[in-house]
Amino acid sequence: MLTIGAVSKRTGIKVPTIRFYEGEGLIKAPARTGSGRRLYADADVRRLSFIRHARALGFELSDIRSLLDLSDHPDRPCGQADQIAQRHLNDVDARIAQLRALKRELSRIAAPCAGGPAAQCRVIEALADHSACAGDHARAPERTGKGNAN
Amino acid sequence: MLTIGAVSKRTGIKVPTIRFYEGEGLIKAPARTGSGRRLYADADVRRLSFIRHARALGFELSDIRSLLDLSDHPDRPCGQADQIAQRHLNDVDARIAQLRALKRELSRIAAPCAGGPAAQCRVIEALADHSACAGDHARAPERTGKGNAN
DNA sequence: TCTACATTCTCTAGTCACTAGAGGATCAAG
DNA sequence: CTTGATCCTCTAGTGACTAGAGAATGTAGA
Structure with missing residues (x-):
């Protein structure tokens, strides 16, 4: 389990931006420590990397939302x-x-x-x-x- | 003297955008009719065309401000x-x-x-x-x- | 003159994808 | 036990507009 700072370093996405993506519903709210700090799993890091990659390619967040939605439902046609x-x-x-x-x-x-x-x-x-x-x-x-x- | 709608048609700049430019100080506040409607002179149309052209070329408003400032003082070096x-x-x-x-x-x-x-x-x-x-x-x-x- | 519709006015808030900062809590190291 | 890094939430700011509310005014036809 990684703190938000560690995830930020791994993905290259700034800490406030990760929180922003959570607020936007692009990633689900992560687990928390007893004191309320966010704890991320590897799957979250992969999802954030996906987002970062897509953003770097100029996709808008609404597009990324659709893309993520699609990858969450691998049975749907692509x-x-x-x-x-x-x-x-x-x-x-x-x-x-x-x-x-x-x-x-x-x-x-x-x-x-x-x-x-x-x-x-x-x-x-x-x-x-x-x-x-x-x-x-x-x-x-x-x-x-x-x-x-x- | 032209109303804001006529100026909009001539310059291709939307009416609210013209008012926005006025608020930003890119054009000076125009004359008004008795009932408070804006009345523009030809010089205003030229200035707005300048702005539109510069915007179409991708200049930011701050750049355009400098450019306009320069053209308002033709004695300065360019x-x-x-x-x-x-x-x-x-x-x-x-x-x-x-x-x-x-x-x-x-x-x-x-x-x-x-x-x-x-x-x-x-x-x-x-x-x-x-x-x-x-x-x-x-x-x-x-x-x-x-x-x-x- | 009346009516209908277009245009204008001011003002506020929303867009996009963040970024910056306030003010406070918690953590790890020395 | 203190220092400094990291974390939390929240609000507001960015650029260049755009959209909408609600009200006043203008114009054209019947």
């Missing part, structure tokens, strides 16, 4: 799991395409302009002038994503 | 604007690389398994088995990003 993974793959594809378009325009924009006054700045100019822009900007690429390591 | 765009370009490059790696692994995982029971599902199996995984999953790719059209 078409749903494929569907989730396929949908996610399509998402990723779309985002890559979007970011490529974004990069093209940013490269065009971000050529240094020798530190002149902002009045001649190409960045501001390019962003003010929507007509000069190549792609469809109907949809935003969402969060910039600085990367977090749990 | 190195800062270049810096913002350059930093953003680096982010975009990193994210593309990350998503490519992600796609490789997802493609490997998401091969359909002929609708068998979940017990033999490759998706679940692959997610449970962290050791079989290629890349470093130290960092999560953040939000999936379904794309929103304002």
Whole structure:
């Protein structure tokens, strides 16, 4: 039986995040010591590793919930799991395409302009002038994503 | 002078979002009719288009604030604007690389398994088995990003 | 003029997946 | 017996909006 800190080290998931997952019902409430501390079994560690892996691959918690539900009932057909993974793959594809378009325009924009006054700045100019822009900007690429390591 | 609805149609930014931007100080509080309705001038529409364009390019509101501040003071040197765009370009490059790696692994995982029971599902199996995984999953790719059209 | 419907107003709360911090209890080592 | 690490619960904050309540105002047709 492991404390939450030990589980955190093994899975690479931060302690508050493990508690958060419990609150979200992704893992069941674990056993407790007499003083109320959480005690985890190996199965919990495996489940949390599954969650971590899926999160690292960008699956949302609702997707992970479905996936876990499915693995809790191995008798059910697994078409749903494929569907989730396929949908996610399509998402990723779309985002890559979007970011490529974004990069093209940013490269065009971000050529240094020798530190002149902002009045001649190409960045501001390019962003003010929507007509000069190549792609469809109907949809935003969402969060910039600085990367977090749990 | 345009109502908020007309400005929304012209810029493609939703009405509540325009009010939100006002609250955030990205645009100044507009004139009002006798009954308190917002009235926008063309300059406001241009400023909002700037914001929309920058958001579509993935700039955060804090970046946009700097950019707007810069364009409000055209006498200042514009190195800062270049810096913002350059930093953003680096982010975009990193994210593309990350998503490519992600796609490789997802493609490997998401091969359909002929609708068998979940017990033999490759998706679940692959997610449970962290050791079989290629890349470093130290960092999560953040939000999936379904794309929103304002 | 009346009625119906659209639009606007302000305000609060919800989204997602956590993260940070307060304030207190318990544990292991020296 | 003290020190410091770890644990507990709880609330609130993040970013960039979105949704909804409840009320006032505007506009078009009968």
